[in-house]
Amino acid sequence: MIFYLLRRILYTIPIALGVSLICFMLVHIAPGDPINAIAPPDAPLDVVAQLKHEYGLDKPLPVQFSIWLIHVAQGDLGHSLVTGRSVWEELKDAIGNTLRLSLVAATIGFFLGSVFGATAAAFRGTWIDRTLVALAVTGVSLPHYWLGMVLVVIFAVLLNILPAMGAGPGGMAWIWDWEHMQFLILPAVTLSAIPMGIITRTVRGIVVEVLNQDFVTTLRGKGLLKSHIFTHVLKNVAPSASAVMGLQLGYLMGGSILVETVFSWPGTGLLLNNAIFQRDIPMLQGTILVLAMLFVSLNLIVDLIQTTLDPRIKRS
């Protein structure tokens, strides 16, 4: 067990390196000389040359990569071309906002998905099952940015009961009161559609499979109450379901860019959107790197938790 955990942690290192390499290459696949991504276009030539030397752009790529990696390891993600502030400074608050949004969205999605999935499995073959499965397919097929606009039309334009954009008064300061929370509702519900769909499908699949296993038949034969059988089924479903949920949380954090754009939610997505719009490549690179690293760590944590929850898992 310890051996497995250690190996799993060690295995993350080459992945993290690969992720850094891809992020590093983003500057180099951008059209034009990479120095244009770092220096403002109107910089004098000697400044450009000095910057080139400073960033090691006059050295071969592998050397550049190691220099960049050392910078990153020290928390230096470069500077935004637009504001001139360090990328990390810009990112700090945005990450908090994205995390808050995706955690709330994930909670809604997980709750609905588990309830829908388990209900569909319990009533499999009936109209209840078919309705819930249709709902799940709809959730997965919805372009979430469009769902966001539809919700804005319904709740902000037609009914005028919820705000359409922003994160509430007070700029970055967040308080869990209604004044702020009302801004969170629409984007969070929008984001929760996809995990709702995926988790409904997953939970339904696993529960149906477990219900067909011999031990459930035995429990039924023993005359156990339905609620007791349910507890047994739940124990068997929890590990794989939680793994899917963990992954979905990661997808939400990385995938909230479109929804954040629709609602002008001041998170990493809006930051990315602005960076793309202003061709602020260091900002783009830094944000992607941090989000991808969060996703990698989340994957690791999910895996470790799953292994602890379910001792049957002994992967080679």
Add this chain to the structure above:
Amino acid sequence: MNDATTQRLDNPNESAPVNKAISTNKSRGYWQGVALRLSRDKTTIVFCVILFLMLLAILFGPLLSSHDPFEGDMMGRLKPIGFEGYVLGTDELGRDMLTRLLYGGRISWFLGITPVVVAFSIGGLLGVIAGFEGGWINTMIMRITDVFFAFPSVLLAVAISGALGGGVFNVILSLTLVFIPPIIRVAEAVTTSVRELDYVEAARASGASNFIIIREHVLPNVLGPIFVYATSLVSVSMILAAGLSFLGLGTKPPDAEWGLMLNTLRTAIYTQPLITILPGFCIFMTSICFNMVSDGLRSAMDVRT
């Protein structure tokens, strides 16, 4: 095919209950079974028909329309649905919505389907090679794949598109890169399971070359599952492609494309909310149809992934 089968196929009266025909008629091939199961799956057929109608509409609809998709009328901006001469109203520049939605479908479908087709060819090839060869080739291909899996797909698409800049080609390139790794994984998994089967062993023992084994014994057995998986990606691809355009990374105005239209119409969300959400509805319809057809194919072909 023996004479008895030919007769039975030619003479539908003889093939009594259909489900019986599947189990008793041993000489009926796998694909005939798939076709039979599909033909009895009403839901899938309905969604297939809707998809086909949409395809006809975006291919031939623009030819029938009397409006120009790019020519607006500043006096006739944001007319409501059903306004005289404009079945679905007009957009923020006074262009006919219906015409633009039909034109937009062409680019949106192209942007959504092309990456999956390209990724299916490249990812399928790499995955089959990795699965069949095993050893260090497998390790190399699969470890590189793992790195791409460390990115949520939306993030990877946005990262590559964002760095490359906008444009149709860049959207296709970035989405292709997003879909190659998952296809490699599926292709590698099914190939690995087929490689160990007895008939592959037998072919090897009788001296068949790797090329022949892959062509004759591996591909026919792995292409189906990989294809089904690829069809399930079309829906995601449509959403992502339109999403990149929505972010301003796809086509540029005044082109008609559903994601881009959705973005430019956002300014009109308080004046004509219904018109604003029309392009997104088209994306949603396409995406759900592809999802349902893919699900139908999966159960008809009895693929488990």
